[in-house]
Amino acid sequence: KVLCAAAIVAGLLAFFWKDPFNPESLSGARVLLTGASAGIGEQMAYHYARFGAEIVLTARREAVLQKVRTSLYEGRHKRFGLLPKKQQQQQIRGLDYLVLNHIGMTRFQMWAGDVEYTRWLMQVNFFSYVALATAALPTLEKNKGSLVVVSSLTGKIPTPFTTSYSATKFALDGFFSSLRHELIMQKRNISITLCILGLIDTDSALENTRGKVHLTASPAPEAALAIIWGGATRVQEVFYPWWLQYTCCLWVLFPHDRDQVLQSYYNYSSP
Numbered sequence: 001k002v003l004c005a006a007a008i009v010a011g012l013l014a015f016f017w018k019d020p021f022n023p024e025s026l027s028g029a030r031v032l033l034t035g036a037s038a039g040i041g042e043q044m045a046y047h048y049a050r051f052g053a054e055i056v057l058t059a060r061r062e063a064v065l066q067k068v069r070t071s072l073y074e075g076r077h078k079r080f081g082l083l084p085k086k087q088q089q090q091q092i093r094g095l096d097y098l099v100l101n102h103i104g105m106t107r108f109q110m111w112a113g114d115v116e117y118t119r120w121l122m123q124v125n126f127f128s129y130v131a132l133a134t135a136a137l138p139t140l141e142k143n144k145g146s147l148v149v150v151s152s153l154t155g156k157i158p159t160p161f162t163t164s165y166s167a168t169k170f171a172l173d174g175f176f177s178s179l180r181h182e183l184i185m186q187k188r189n190i191s192i193t194l195c196i197l198g199l200i201d202t203d204s205a206l207e208n209t210r211g212k213v214h215l216t217a218s219p220a221p222e223a224a225l226a227i228i229w230g231g232a233t234r235v236q237e238v239f240y241p242w243w244l245q246y247t248c249c250l251w252v253l254f255p256h257d258r259d260q261v262l263q264s265y266y267n268y269s270s271p
């Protein structure tokens, strides 16, 4: 109980005393943002543009990305570019923020034994993050830049129906939290921010979870802003919604009752 109270007090202090976010610091900042054609990535694109950042957006579907471009133009946000996926690595030059956000198609279902799918998802959700971050590190270092990695609560706490997805998100935490130690030990000035998100009301997430969870989705524009704040203030981890930080503390502190409570948020009727 004492530990739990201490964790809650520490969390509240951290929440209320968090670094002030100065949107002007993003004016002219060079941002490469992946998975920008939809969902949280699209919302991040609008925020970054509004703050005056120079953004390069990536996604596979060019036509959908064009719609984001049109919205940015209509919002008079002219300083951005679009980059076909294949050119990403060659074009990473002069970068202040690399925001890794894309994910491959996610199945929200019981494990059915598809090992190939897990391998593929690992490629899209994990190895591509490692490759892009590695390519960007030299230029980020030159500019004292920030690496922002979008993860999930299911990358901290394993949840049902997310076997492969959860594995990719745990892998991100392992790799990038280890890399953060190394950068600090080497005194290399690149921040790494891992973003832990709960259920967010993007079309894909709502479609995947419909009828399967008893959880309320939080708004994508707010989630996007929390990620941008985290990168700009160079914090190690962002939790959105903020109370997820306590969920993670409670998860560690109450190992005996936690599984039953967690499973009660998920719908499953055996066939």
Ligand code: NDP
Residues within 6 Å of the ligand: 034, 035, 036, 037, 038, 039, 040, 041, 059, 060, 061, 062, 064, 100, 101, 102, 103, 104, 105, 124, 150, 151, 152, 153, 197, 198, 199, 200, 201, 202, 203, 204, 205
């Ligand atoms: P969306 O499904 O809405 O968007 C995913 C983006 O990734 C799209 O721009 C899509 O564009 C791109 N993408 C899809 N497949 C691939 C691929 N194979 N290779 C490269 N890019 C691809 O995702 P969300 O906005 O919901 O999620 C964004 C981030 O937030 C993810 O990292 C996710 O794990 C995290 N998150 C989301 C939660 C939620 O409830 N929404 C909860 C917790 C974390 P295109 O198809 O054009 O390539």
